Amino acid sequence: MSTSPAVVSVLRFILLLVFVGWLIIWIVLPTKTFRDSWRPNLQDHLTSTYFGDQGVNLVLFSFPVIFIAALSCVHLHLIQTRKSNKVSYSTYYSTSFASFWRRPASVKAPLGIVTAMELGFAVMFVALLVWSLTNYIHVGFAHLHNMHMKPIPGLKEWEAKLRSVSYRLGLTGNICLAFLFFPVTRGSSILAMFGLTSESSIKYHIWLGHLSMVLFAAHSLGYIIFWGITHQMAQMLEWSNSHVSNVAGEIAIICAMAMWVTSIPRARQKMFELFFYTHQLYVLYIVFYILHAGVSFFCTILPGIFLFIIDRYLRFLQSYQxxxxxxxxxxxxxxxxxxxxxxxxxxxxxxxxxxxxxxxxxxxxxxxxxxxxxxxxxxxxxxxxxxxxxxxxxxxxxxxxxxxxxxxxxxxxxxxxxxxxxxxxxxxxxxxxxxxxxxxxxxxxxxxxxxxxxxxxxxxxxxxxxxxxxxxxxxxxxxxxxxxxxxxxxxxxxxxxxxxxxxxxxxxxxxxxxxxxxxxxxxxxxxxxxxxLVLGQNTWLWLGAIISSSFFLFLFVLGIVNHFYIYPIDHNTGEHYHVSFICLWYMFLVCASIFIVSSAIFIWCKKQNAIEEGKRNQNAKLSTPATDIExxxxxxxxxxxxxxxxxxxxxxxxxxxxxxxxxxxxxxxxxxxxxxxxxxxxxxxxxxxxxxxxxxxxxxxxx
Missing domain, CATH: 3.40.50.80 (Nucleotide-binding domain of ferredoxin-NADP reductase (FNR) module)
Known part of the structure; x- marks a missing residue:
């Protein structure tokens, strides 16, 4: 089977266009324009009885990445079927421009060996964090007593600014968390599109982990200091019905700190088993982070977690045999x-x-x-x-x-x-x-x-x-x-x-x-x-089917639950239905959708693999391999x-x-x-x- 190069080029252009658009959303997100103009207009069109206020985040942050991951699977499948597959890759990598960007630009600690391309993307990502934090703070100082913050009588301006900065540090850390799981998704079509593997991308996961922990640690410390100077230490024991849960956030940061400390190179090398077992706390970390931050932030980081869960479940299905x-x-x-x-x-x-x-x-x-x-x-x-x-x-x-x-x-x-x-x-x-x-x-x-x-x-x-x-x-x-x-x-x-x-x-x-x-x-x-192979010969096509089908199943069931159960109680006010229960609904539906679709496709592929393997074994018995003497x-x-x-x-x-x-x-x-x-x-x-x-x-x- 041969695929037209034009088709592959069109797919690449579409993927690039959607990816750039997704990045632009992250750039615009912390600005006053997005807060006061874009989001209200989008909410007027996307807020419904099916998805509530989360329709905006699902469209802006979740759908583009899921679309990229699914379309990348189709692209990779077409590339594999082309007879000129290896030649095309060789031509791409042999250009002088590509060779320049692949040369080491830094060989020093703590980053280690970093190519010019990696250094360029790292600088741009740090610039995104700095841009986001400064804009968040600028907009936040103009709204020190907005609806996200509980009004406190007699609160001094510098105290309000401390609370605002602490809150915005958490928002910036959320950006790192949105990218954190992409490098550790082993069967990722997105990594494959960039010519990367999970093993070669582990360092990106480490960098993102350090950045997120610095921001979240500062976020937590800032709030503790704020509660201390305003005599509100009892807030540390609060689990609100309609706002963020402070207790869940504290559990999340404790789990994160345990993973962070044991992942320090010296500790990891001398006590690898401690590092390995402690790192399994990531499940609790994500669960309590979502209970703390709410479904709004969950929808912004959902794509990386969604694709990771699919990969993790497929790994479980393979390792079970x-x-x-x-x-x-x-x-x-x-x-x-x-x-x-x-x-x-x-x-x-x-x-x-x-x-x-x-x-x-x-x-x-x-x-x-x-x-x-x-x-x-x-x-x-x-x-x-x-x-x-x-x-x-x-x-x-x-x-x-x-x-x-x-x-x-x-x-x-x-x-x-x-x-x-x-x-x-x-x-x-x-x-x-x-x-x-x-x-x-x-x-x-x-x-x-x-x-x-x-x-x-x-x-x-x-x-x-x-x-x-x-x-x-x-x-x-x-x-x-x-x-x-x-x-x-x-x-x-x-x-x-x-x-x-x-x-x-x-x-x-x-x-x-x-x-x-x-x-x-x-x-x-x-x-x-x-x-x-977990998904048989057409691995990329079946993976694309799992990604797209499970995501649409999640949206379909979520819409039903919201429309017929949550909305009649809450009416999109966020005051009458416990916010933590909404988070649990989202997490449950994500996992259930992935497990149902992945299991069904895995069973089908397993049966097809057995049939094809039986045919190969039968053909092997009928013919004597010429290499036996060899x-x-x-x-x-x-x-x-x-x-x-x-x-x-x-x-x-x-x-x-x-x-x-x-x-x-x-x-x-x-x-x-x-x-x-x-x-x-x-x-x-x-x-x-x-x-x-x-x-x-x-x-x-x-x-």
Whole structure:
């Protein structure tokens, strides 16, 4: 199936138009023009017995983003069906303008590595916050005793201004909250439209979290000071029927502070489990925030939360099924490779991430790992490599290396990954890894090997610079080649490997020569099933259907509840029906709509997947794969193939600055994955004026 480029271009233009319009609403929102002119006019037309005063916010803030998310799904589906998919992405990213904006603009703490585009958007977002706060304060000072504030006899002007500023700080923090959940929505069509993944966007979530917490902490502290100086500390125990609930706000800020403190880098690194479990308080935080702020503010932040709930529920539906773990390879460097069975229709791109939960190690913890297998070359297998570093991975390694298990229960979420192979756009690649950072490199090299098997293919030559602490870690290089590769396919790949062993001056003999490599085969379990796509082959189309259908179902049921139940009691006055009950209605209807629609589509897709998989298995039985001989004969060649391409240096570290600056070529893609210091060093070199030919791309999974 081929899609006209004109159709794709029109969709992009519509998406851009709606997105810009949505941003303009946020810019105009704090102004006097919006308050005194736009909103009253809109309320006259949109206020009804079905949606009350919230019709304005639903139209201005919720509908545009839901429309963008649903239409983005259609756009991504059309892109996938185009035969020129990868070429179009390559053309886009290879322009000099795009390359400039993707270059590192800052490599310093606390932001870390930030590209020129990221820095530009960050500056504009901060400018939006400053603009909003100053306008809110300016308008607020002109209406110190408006209807949002309870009149207090004898209130001094400076006290009224303190209350007004505290209130406006909360309004500004609401802007951050409106964007907070977009980066952590793993299957987001909006992130995919921007060429982002959830893993690469985690830093945006962190930045937004810090900004929102500063504003909300100042908002809370300002009110506490105001209540103290006006002798109203009893207000802290108020849960109003018609106004904001102070108690709910206090519970929300306590939950938020707990998440904030434990997310500080030093605390997170030393006490990851505390950070992980504390961060689950986000559910209580959002619930009590909505009970505190009311449905008006809920409708402004609804899109991010709505899309996140859809993603979270689909992840739950996938993780509820146990994944079929076929085997595990235990390497001598305390590294394990887990091999899962997968459906042949499951395709994914290099550097994709699979989240894994092993109940026998920890029932609650989920950990992300890079998928190292190639979906084209290994049609029925999905592999991840886990280096024994933290307490969770060490427990898993000890459990497997004991050889006392014949089956392990595993649940997975994903895989999640980029929508394009943009690294193939470069004329040459320099890949730099440190320790376990070689795992995403494995997936990229395997993809390049596959691309090299295509007729008239042109793949970039690859220079791999990898640093390991011990010589035993060199065994990870054997994972670069899939078991199905042949010497002919490997010679078509121009691969040069330079390995550095930093803590040893010469190769050390293995501690146990009889256990160089162990392979464990697990007994099949009828409750296990191959890893499949949650929504089948047409994932983006079904996701778009879930987003649009669940949102319209929410609006439909909300309109019925408002028209036939709430309005007869309250008549849109906000005085006769408890405001907290209205908030609970909104939250319940959002969740119920998502659960109903998502469950129905998931069940349908699961049945279709089973039918398609049965047809594939039947066809597989009727035909004998031509690669069977290959699979049996090729493994013993892997070690020699890798050894021929590898140069090992002991007792030294790679001089990355010298290596990069001496690299010749007009378009060199530099991919680095490893410790923070290594990534920053490479980014500094690539951002210098002496490295115009180097295009930096960091692959980082360290928050």
């Amino acid at each position: 146990r994944a079929e773990l076929v085997s595990a390879r235990i390497l001598p460097c305390e590294t394990i490779e887990l091999n899962f069975s997968k459906s042949q229709g499951l395709d994914y791109n290099p550097t994709s991430i699979l989240f894994i939960n092993v109940p026998s190690v920890s029932k609650m913890q989920w950990h992300p790992f890079t998928v190292t297998s190639n979906s084209h070359m290994e049609a029925d297998k999905l592999s991840v490599v886990i280096k024994s570093l933290g307490s969770w991975s060490q427990k898993l390694y000890q459990q497997l290396s004991s050889n006392s298990v014949d089956h392990i229960q595993v649940s997975v979420e994903g895989p999640y990954g980029p929508t394009s192979l943009h690294f193939l756009r470069h004329k040459a690649l320099v890949m730099i890894s440190g320790g376990s950072g070689i795992t995403p490199i494995i997936s990229i090299i395997r993809e390049i090997i596959f691309q090299s098997t295509k007729p008239d293919s042109h793949v970039p030559p690859v220079r791999l610079i990898c640093a390991f602490k011990n010589s035993a870690d060199l065994a990870m290089l054997q994972l670069l080649l899939p078991i199905s590769v042949t010497p002919f396919n490997f010679t078509k790949l121009q691969l040069q490997i330079e390995a550095y062993v930093t803590r040893e001056t010469q190769q050390q003999p293995p501690s146990d020569p009889h256990k160089l490599l162990q392979t464990l085969w697990f007994k099949p379990d009828p409750l296990d099933s191959p890893i499949t 699979l049996q004969s090729s493994p013993h060649n892997h070690e020699s193939l890798i050894a021929q391409a590898t140069q090992v240096q002991y007792g030294t570290r790679p001089d990355l600055k010298k290596i990069l600056l001496e690299t010749k070529g007009s378009d060199i893609g530099v991919l680095v994955c490893g410790p923070r210091k290594m990534r920053h060093e490479v980014a500094t070199v690539c951002s210098s004026s002496l490295a115009h030919n180097l295009q930096f791309e960091s692959i980082s999974f360290n928050w």
